[in-house]
Amino acid sequence: MMDIAHRIEQINRHDRHVLSIFLTAGFPTNRNFIQLAVDILQAGADMLEIGIPFSDPVADGPVIQQSSQAALQNGVGLKEIFNYTKAIKQKVDKPVVLMGYANPLLHYGLKTFLDHAQQSGADGLIVPDVPYDEYHNFWNGQTTALPRILLTTPTSSPDRIKAIDETSQGFIYCVSVTGTTGDRNRINEKDVKVLSNTFRLIQNNKMLVGFGISNEQTIHQLKPHCDGFIVGSAVIRRLMDDNDCNSRNTLAYIGKLSKACNK
Amino acid sequence: MQPLSAYKWPDAQGKFGDYGGKYIPETLVSALEHLDTVYNQLKQQPSFQNELQDLQNNYNGRPTPLSFASRLTEYYGKAKIYLKREDLCHTGAHKLNNTLGQILLAKHTGKKRIIAETGAGQHGVATATVCAKFGLQCVVYMGKLDTQRQQMNVFRMKMLGAEVRPVSSGMQTLKDATNEAIRDWVANVDDTHYIIGSVVGPHPYPAIVRDFQSIIGRETRQQIRQIENAFPDYLLACVGGGSNAIGMFYPFMADESVNMVGVEAAGQGIESQKHCATLSMGTPGIFQGMRTYLLQAAEGQIAEVHSISAGLDYPGVGPEHSFLKDRKRVTYRSVSDEEALQASVLLAQNEGILPALETAHAVAYLPYLMPSTTREQIVIINISGRGDKDLNTLIKNLDGSLL
Numbered sequence: 001m002m003d004i005a006h007r008i009e010q011i012n013r014h015d016r017h018v019l020s021i022f023l024t025a026g027f028p029t030n031r032n033f034i035q036l037a038v039d040i041l042q043a044g045a046d047m048l049e050i051g052i053p054f055s056d057p058v059a060d061g062p063v064i065q066q067s068s069q070a071a072l073q074n075g076v077g078l079k080e081i082f083n084y085t086k087a088i089k090q091k092v093d094k095p096v097v098l099m100g101y102a103n104p105l106l107h108y109g110l111k112t113f114l115d116h117a118q119q120s121g122a123d124g125l126i127v128p129d130v131p132y133d134e135y136h137n138f139w140n141g142q143t144t145a146l147p148r149i150l151l152t153t154p155t156s157s158p159d160r161i162k163a164i165d166e167t168s169q170g171f172i173y174c175v176s177v178t179g180t181t182g183d184r185n186r187i188n189e190k191d192v193k194v195l196s197n198t199f200r201l202i203q204n205n206k207m208l209v210g211f212g213i214s215n216e217q218t219i220h221q222l223k224p225h226c227d228g229f230i231v232g233s234a235v236i237r238r239l240m241d242d243n244d245c246n247s248r249n250t251l252a253y254i255g256k257l258s259k260a261c262n263k
Numbered sequence: 264m265q266p267l268s269a270y271k272w273p274d275a276q277g278k279f280g281d282y283g284g285k286y287i288p289e290t291l292v293s294a295l296e297h298l299d300t301v302y303n304q305l306k307q308q309p310s311f312q313n314e315l316q317d318l319q320n321n322y323n324g325r326p327t328p329l330s331f332a333s334r335l336t337e338y339y340g341k342a343k344i345y346l347k348r349e350d351l352c353h354t355g356a357h358k359l360n361n362t363l364g365q366i367l368l369a370k371h372t373g374k375k376r377i378i379a380e381t382g383a384g385q386h387g388v389a390t391a392t393v394c395a396k397f398g399l400q401c402v403v404y405m406g407k408l409d410t411q412r413q414q415m416n417v418f419r420m421k422m423l424g425a426e427v428r429p430v431s432s433g434m435q436t437l438k439d440a441t442n443e444a445i446r447d448w449v450a451n452v453d454d455t456h457y458i459i460g461s462v463v464g465p466h467p468y469p470a471i472v473r474d475f476q477s478i479i480g481r482e483t484r485q486q487i488r489q490i491e492n493a494f495p496d497y498l499l500a501c502v503g504g505g506s507n508a509i510g511m512f513y514p515f516m517a518d519e520s521v522n523m524v525g526v527e528a529a530g531q532g533i534e535s536q537k538h539c540a541t542l543s544m545g546t547p548g549i550f551q552g553m554r555t556y557l558l559q560a561a562e563g564q565i566a567e568v569h570s571i572s573a574g575l576d577y578p579g580v581g582p583e584h585s586f587l588k589d590r591k592r593v594t595y596r597s598v599s600d601e602e603a604l605q606a607s608v609l610l611a612q613n614e615g616i617l618p619a620l621e622t623a624h625a626v627a628y629l630p631y632l633m634p635s636t637t638r639e640q641i642v643i644i645n646i647s648g649r650g651d652k653d654l655n656t657l658i659k660n661l662d663g664s665l666l
Binding site for chain 2: 054055056057058059060061065069072077078101102103104105106107108128129130131132133134137138150151152153154155156157160175178179180
C-alpha cells in the first residue's frame, strides 16, 4: 500500500491539487457516518480527515465545536472511530487521516492508540494542541509507522517552519490564517504572501492548506502556493443545513471544489 | 530528591516536573515565547519592579494587613489563627496583584487590546480595572451561567468600560470562558495580550501569575516574623486554579516546618460527581495548554464539574499544584458547598469579615485542622477575597437559617 506522502505526490503529478475533506466522527449521525464518508470520497475528495470529538476544542471555531458537541452526544468513542476508519478504507482506497486533541489520546494510552489507529488502516495523525515544542515530550520516544503530521501557522518563524518540516511526516498542515477553524470568504494578500513563503521553506514534505478554505475562488487563488487543500467547517455547515439524509447539497459542493482542484 | 531550598521551577521547558508545558495551537507559540522573553528581561529590571511596587502600594492598597483572629482563635481554643487580608485589596480580592503586573507586561509588549476569562467575575473586574487605568481596550469572557450568578460583577465590569461576552458553550462556566478567550487570542494574537487570571494555561503563564501573586506570601512572611517572631505552622488557602494559594505558599516553599494545605471544592460531595476536587479526585491529562491533574469523564473528555463558588468551578488546576501534590510538599483537601456556607457565617459572625465563597472553603477546613493543633502553633488563612459579590447566592442558601 502506498503511503500518504506518495499518494499526494501521485495526485500532484496528474496535475491536480489534493482535496482533503474534514468530517467530525459520528456527525451528523453514527449510523450513516461510514456511508457519508464513502459518498464524499466518491464525490471527488482525494482524502478524508476524521475528527475525534473533544469537549474543549480550543483550535476550533463555532461550527466544528457544534459538530463535536453533537457527536459526543451521539456517543461516538475511539472504538467506533477505528471501526469507521476500517470500514471506509475497505470500501474506498483513499487516505484517511485522524485528527484529535491530546487528552483523549492520552487517556486511551498512546501506544494502544497508535497500534489501534494503524490496525484500522489510518494513514496519518494530527494533534492540534501538541505543537512542535511538545512533540518529543508528548510522544516520549513512542515509535510508530503512522505518520504524525505537524502544523505551521502564519506566526511560525522561518526557523520553526524548517524544524517542523524536519519532524513532520506524511505532509505539513499549513494553517492559512491566524485564527480558529471556520470558513472565510477570502484570504487576504498578507496571508497569501506568508503562505507562499512557507511553501518555499518546506523542502521535505508536501504542504496542504487548511482553515478558511470554503470556495473555488480561494482554491484558485492559493493554488500556486500549496500542494492541496483541507476543507472542514464549510462542509460541516452544509451537512447541518442538508435536511435530506443523502446530503445532496454537500456532495454537490464537494464536486465543485474537486473540479477546482484540477489544473 | 532535590532539596526544597533549591526550588527553581519551572525548568527551561516550562515544566514543573512532568506538569505544565505549552500544549496549545501552533499559532500561539511565538506569542508565548515572546512573552517569556519580555517577562524574563523585565523582572530583572529595577525600574519595572519599582513601577509595579508603586502600583501595588498606592493603587492596590498593599501591604494588606495580617489580622489576628482573636474570637476565631478563642472559638477553637487551639492554635493562633491569623488572616491575610487580601479581601482588602482594591476591587476586593487578590486578583489585582496579577492584573497590575500583567498590564505592565502588555504595555511593554505594545499590545493595545486586553482579553481575559473570568469565573466569579473577580478577575474580570481586576482586568477591567487595570484596563481603565491604563486606557486599554478590554474584553472579558464569562460563562453564561456565571453572568447570572455574579450579576453584580458583570455590571461592575461594564461600569469600568469593559465588554463582557457571555459564553454559552459547554457548562457555561469558567472552563468554557477560558476556551473562548484562548480562541480569541488565537485569532488576534498580533495586537492582543491575554491576561490569564490564575496559575493555569500554557507556560509562561503559571510562572508569571505565581510571581505576581507571591507578594502575598512575601508580606505574610515578614508580618508574622514581626508580630510573633516565628514562622507559621500551617498555611491554608482555597484552590480552584490555585493562584491565591500559590501566592501564599511559594515564598515559604523552602521552610520545611511550614505545612501547607490547599482546600478544593467538594461541591455536593466527592461521591456525588458534582464537585471540583481536581487534585483529590482527578488524574493527569492535557487541557487548556497544560499537563496537569484534571477531572475527566469517559474517553478523556473533560468532566462536568460543580461548585457553589464560581471561582472554584473548574475541572483543572495549576500545574505547579499538581507537582507539589506529587512531591507531597502541599496537602490537598476538599470541603463541600454546605461546609463553605457555614464557614462564611462563622467568619462573618466571629471576625466581622464576610469572605468570598471561594475563600470560605479555606476557612471551612478549620474544623478538620484545629483539633490537632496546639496553643503554641500558628495558622494563617489566606482571605483571598470578600463576599459582597456572593450575596445573591448567600441569600438563596442561607436566608431563613440566620434568624
